[in-house]
Structures are given as C-alpha cells and as structure tokens.
Amino acid sequence: MPVxxxxxxxxxxCQRIEAGExxxxxxxxxxxxxxxxxSCSRMTARRALTELCEQGVLMRSQGLGxxxxxxxxxxxxxxxRNIADEIKERGHGYSVQPICVEPxxxxxxxxxxxxxxxxxxxxYSELVHCEDGYPIQLEQRFVNPELVPDYLKQSFESxxxxxxxxxxxxxxxxxxxIEAIAADQAIAERLQIALGEPCLQISRRTWSxxxxxxxxxxxxPGSRYRLGGQLPLHES
Amino acid sequence: MPVxxxxxxxxxxCQRIEAGExxxxxxxxxxxxxxxxxSCSRMTARRALTELCEQGVLMRSQGLGxxxxxxxxxxxxxxxRNIADEIKERGHGYSVQPICVEPxxxxxxxxxxxxxxxxxxxxYSELVHCEDGYPIQLEQRFVNPELVPDYLKQSFESxxxxxxxxxxxxxxxxxxxIEAIAADQAIAERLQIALGEPCLQISRRTWSxxxxxxxxxxxxPGSRYRLGGQLPLHES
DNA sequence: CAGAGTAACTTGTATATACAACCAAATTCA
DNA sequence: TGAATTTGGTTGTATATACAAGTTACTCTG
Numbered sequence: 001m002p003v004x005x006x007x008x009x010x011x012x013x014c015q016r017i018e019a020g021e022x023x024x025x026x027x028x029x030x031x032x033x034x035x036x037x038x039s040c041s042r043m044t045a046r047r048a049l050t051e052l053c054e055q056g057v058l059m060r061s062q063g064l065g066x067x068x069x070x071x072x073x074x075x076x077x078x079x080x081r082n083i084a085d086e087i088k089e090r091g092h093g094y095s096v097q098p099i100c101v102e103p104x105x106x107x108x109x110x111x112x113x114x115x116x117x118x119x120x121x122x123x124y125s126e127l128v129h130c131e132d133g134y135p136i137q138l139e140q141r142f143v144n145p146e147l148v149p150d151y152l153k154q155s156f157e158s159x160x161x162x163x164x165x166x167x168x169x170x171x172x173x174x175x176x177x178i179e180a181i182a183a184d185q186a187i188a189e190r191l192q193i194a195l196g197e198p199c200l201q202i203s204r205r206t207w208s209x210x211x212x213x214x215x216x217x218x219x220x221p222g223s224r225y226r227l228g229g230q231l232p233l234h235e236s
Numbered sequence: 237m238p239v240x241x242x243x244x245x246x247x248x249x250c251q252r253i254e255a256g257e258x259x260x261x262x263x264x265x266x267x268x269x270x271x272x273x274x275s276c277s278r279m280t281a282r283r284a285l286t287e288l289c290e291q292g293v294l295m296r297s298q299g300l301g302x303x304x305x306x307x308x309x310x311x312x313x314x315x316x317r318n319i320a321d322e323i324k325e326r327g328h329g330y331s332v333q334p335i336c337v338e339p340x341x342x343x344x345x346x347x348x349x350x351x352x353x354x355x356x357x358x359x360y361s362e363l364v365h366c367e368d369g370y371p372i373q374l375e376q377r378f379v380n381p382e383l384v385p386d387y388l389k390q391s392f393e394s395x396x397x398x399x400x401x402x403x404x405x406x407x408x409x410x411x412x413x414i415e416a417i418a419a420d421q422a423i424a425e426r427l428q429i430a431l432g433e434p435c436l437q438i439s440r441r442t443w444s445x446x447x448x449x450x451x452x453x454x455x456x457p458g459s460r461y462r463l464g465g466q467l468p469l470h471e472s
Numbered sequence: 473c474a475g476a477g478t479a480a481c482t483t484g485t486a487t488a489t490a491c492a493a494c495c496a497a498a499t500t501c502a
Numbered sequence: 503t504g505a506a507t508t509t510g511g512t513t514g515t516a517t518a519t520a521c522a523a524g525t526t527a528c529t530c531t532g
Contacts, residue, residue, distance in 0.1 A: 004515060030482060041517045046483085054290070056413075061347060062483045063524030180416040180436040180458030198416040198434030198458070222416030222434070240485060266512060277487045282513085298513045299494030477530075484523070492515075499508065 009048035141216035245284035377452035
C-alpha cells in the first residue's frame with residue numbers, strides 16, 4: 001500500500017469539499033462515521049481530521065463536531081515557494097498562461113532594485129498561474145541574465161525561478177515585501193477581477209552572493225488567496 | 237489533572253531546551269525513553285514530540301531520532317512584531333487611540349478559533365495605532381483570560397500581546413494569515429480611509445502550550461503599509 | 473409550562489500493542 | 503581486508519479499547 005490510510009481519508013474529505021458536497025461551515029462526517037466507512041479505527045480517521053484542521057481546511061470543537069472552514073487557497077508564509085507545487089499539492093489542476101517574454105531595459109526604480117546600471121538589459125516575462133482554470137497569480141519578473149549561469153541559459157525561460165535558482169545556488173535568498181493594492185487595469189485584466197479589487201502583492205527580490213538575480217511581482221486576487229503560516233513570536 | 241500529560245512533556249522538553257541543557261542539533265530523549273520517564277505510553281510521548289516538530293522546535297527523522305531544531309532562523313517577516321517598536325525604530329511618532337475594552341462572549345467562528353466552548357467570556361479590545369498621527373493599524377483582539385497568568389492579569393489591559401506573552405512563555409507561537417480585503421464601514425472609519433480601499437489584514441492566533449491565548453485582527457491601510465522580510469527559498 | 477435531569481452523540485486524552493520502515497554500527501563471511 | 507548480513511534502536515502507521523468532557527435534544531418532574 002503506497003499511500004497511508006489516513007492520507008486516503010484526507011483526500012476523500014478534500015474531494016467532497018471541492019465537489020461542493022460539503023459546503024463551507026457544514027458539518028463533516030464524524031470520526032466514528034469515517035472509521036466505519038473506511039473500515040479503520042477511530043484513531044486513524046481522527047488523524048486525518050486533525051491534520052486537515054491544522055492545514056486550515058476544517059475546524060473542530062469538542063462536543064459539537066467537525067466543520068468545513070472557509071474555502072480560500074492558502075500557502076505557507078514561511079516558505080514562499082513555487083505556486084505550481086502548491087496547487088498540485090492541494091490536488092488541484094495547475095496551468096500556466098504565458099503572456100510575454102521580451103527584453104527590457106532597467107530604468108530608475110527597477111535598476112535600483114536589481115542593483116544594476118541604468119539601461120542594463122533584463123529579461124522580462126509575464127505569466128498567469130491558474131488553479132483549476134482560475135487565475136490565481138500574476139507573475140511579472142525581471143531577471144539579470146548576467147547572473148544566470150551559462151548552463152542554465154538555454155532552458156531558463158522554461159524554468160520557474162525556483163527551479164533554476166535551486167539548481168544554481170543553494171544559498172540563494174529572497175527578500176519579500178507584501179502589500180495590499182487595488183487592481184489596476186492590467187492586473188484586473190490578467191486576473192479576471194474587477195478594477196479596484198484588493199490584491200495581495202508580493203515583491204520578491206532574489207539574490208545570491210553574486211548580487212540581485214531577479215525581481216518579481218507576484219499578485220494574487222484577495223478574494224481567492226491568502227497567505228498563512230506558523231511563526232514564532234519575537235520581541236523587539 | 238488540569239494539564240494533559242502530553243502538554244506536561246512538551247513543557248519539560250521546552251524547559252530543557254531553554255535552559256540550554258539540550259543545545260541546537262542535539263538529540264533529545266527518544267519516544268520510549270520519555271514514555272518510561274513520565275510513565276506513560278509511547279503514543280503520548282510521541283504526541284508531545286510531534287507537536288513540537290510542527291511548531292518547529294524539534295526535527296525528526298525516521299530511524300535516526302529527534303533533534304533540537306535551530307533556534308534562530310526567524311527573519312523580520314517571521315517576527316510580526318510590536319508595531320509600536322517598529323514605528324519608533326523608524327524614528328516616527330507613535331500614539332495609540334483606545335476605542336473600547338469590553339467583555340464579549342465567544343460565538344461560533346471565534347469559539348472555534350480560540351478552541352473554547354461557546355459563550356466563554358473573552359476580553360475584547362480595540363485599538364488604533366498611529367504613526368505621526370495617521371492611523372496605521374486597527375487592532376481587534378480577543379483574549380482568553382484563563383490562559384493569562386495571574387501575575388499579569390492586573391496589567392494585562394495595558395500590555396500589548398507581545399509584551400505579556402513574552403513575559404509569560406518564551407516559546408509562545410502564533411499562526412498568521414494574511415489577506416487583502418476591502419475596507420468596510422467600520423475599518424474605513426477607524427483608519428480614516430475610503431470605503432473599499434484595499435487593506436492588509438493579518439489574523440493572528442497566538443498559542444502557548446496551554447492552548448490558544450488570543451485571536452487578533454490587525455488591519456493596515458494598503459496605501460500606507462507594507463510588510464517586509466527576508467526568507468530562505470524552499471523547494472517542493 | 474418551566475426547569476432539571478438524562479440520553480445520545482460529538483471530540484479529547486490515554487493506554488497497550490503490533491508490525492513496518494529506516495538507520496547505524498557491529499558482526500559475519502568470503 | 504572488504505563486502506554482505508545481522509542486530510538493536512529509532513520513528514511511522516495502525517488497531518482496539520476506555521473513559522473524560524462538551525453539546526444538543528429529549529424526557530421527566532414539579
């Protein structure tokens with residue numbers, strides 16, 4: 001058996017929810033019911049529910065039952081990672097819609113962000129990442145080609161930043177800035193939302209020991225996306 | 237017994253780590269050893285270890301053992317911290333405008349979020365934090381008074397969540413969710429922005445080994461606030 | 473009718489056990 | 503010596519069971 005039983009149960013529950021059979025805030029099958037249905041012990045069913053609670057898919061309360069939490073895509077804030085992996089991990093369909101790939105010259109703010117002289121030639125690309133057909137991230141990235149190693153240059157257009165950076169420099173780091181913005185004309189069009197709708201915009205500056213490799217704007221529709229994570233509290 | 241046994245074990249482990257007896261990357265007692273030491277079953281000891289792994293305090297690997305995780309590795313975004321300190325650090329003027337402090341009963345979603353029975357009395361407070369006179373954060377927090385230690389109860393209204401939690405339990409953690417929302421009437425009024433303006437809303441669930449201590453909504457006007465930080469890139 | 477009590481159901485904690493999967497070091501064998 | 507095997511310890515999954523604790527709805531009683 002390749003997949004553990006509690007994973008099987010988790011998948012079953014997710015499918016019911018995604019199919020709309022178990023809507024938001026509705027009560028899901030109880031631990032005993034699931035145990036009977038999957039002919040497993042209650043502890044195994046319980047584990048499936050527990051993990052889904054931790055993932056924010058379900059909510060439980062003693063004596064009452066287990067319920068479907070709000071349905072919004074959520075990703076871990078600790079590791080802002082490849083959105084394709086995340087979507088696949090949720091068991092949803094992933095697709096990309098390339099908008100354009102073209103050279104652009106670094107100007108003003110962009111040149112500063114990347115730490116290059118003005119009019120340096122950058123590789124610009126624009127992609128829309130979709131979850132089950134719905135656009136969920138608009139990615140606009142500027143790459144400094146000089147910092148991309150030669151052996152990756154040929155394939156680099158087809159690689160996600162994660163892919164080529166992880167092959168390139170294991171010690172690559174990124175600085176993220178998160179902002180709430182109102183969708184402008186371009187964003188609204190790409191993400192198929194209304195003009196002015198709130199969006200979560202992440203600016204990612206990726207840098208290795210060589211310098212800033214890329215600058216990317218990742219824009220998510222606020223109505224469809226949130227960012228979650230478990231963090232230690234710090235003082236000062 | 238007021239405290240469950242697995243919580244007791246968690247606390248024991250945390251104390252050892254905080255006392256420096258179990259340094260970074262050192263192997264901690266195995267499940268069987270802990271079970272013997274606390275005269276409990278292996279599954280109970282295992283649960284304590286599992287939860288500490290999820291919190292990032294420990295790391296496990298099959299066949300090898302359980303180890304103390306890095307205690308640093310938290311960057312500024314990871315430490316969503318006291319906004320007063322941040323503002324002062326920027327050299328700006330900080331002021332607070334208290335809106336209300338009142339008891340409230342936990343209902344439905346809130347009860348689930350805090351993990352308390354329905355109609356539990358919570359301490360609710362609402363504050364507006366200002367930078368140079370401009371409102372920059374609306375804080376709405378619900379605290380479970382039972383989990384606030386006695387010696388902090390008198391002063392707890394005047395303390396920020398950070399202050400009293402850091403005095404209380406060094407290993408307190410929080411789960412954050414970040415969303416882009418449109419300002420409703422109440423928010424717009426408090427933050428002096430237009431209705432529908434995009435806002436960055438952080439939901440913070442703070443929990444210690446005792447349970448969920450507080451739930452807070454921190455709302456920032458998108459036009460005036462951003463969240464930054466440096467994160468390692470993760471793959472898969 | 474109002475209220476207390478009870479029954480049925482839920483999740484929460486805990487135990488004891490079994491076997492699988494994995495790792496490292498010791499042992500055995502060629 | 504060097505490679506394969508065994509052994510003991512570790513975590514991972516799963517079962518069956520028991521009782522505690524919280525919620526709801528029904529029933530009984532005054």
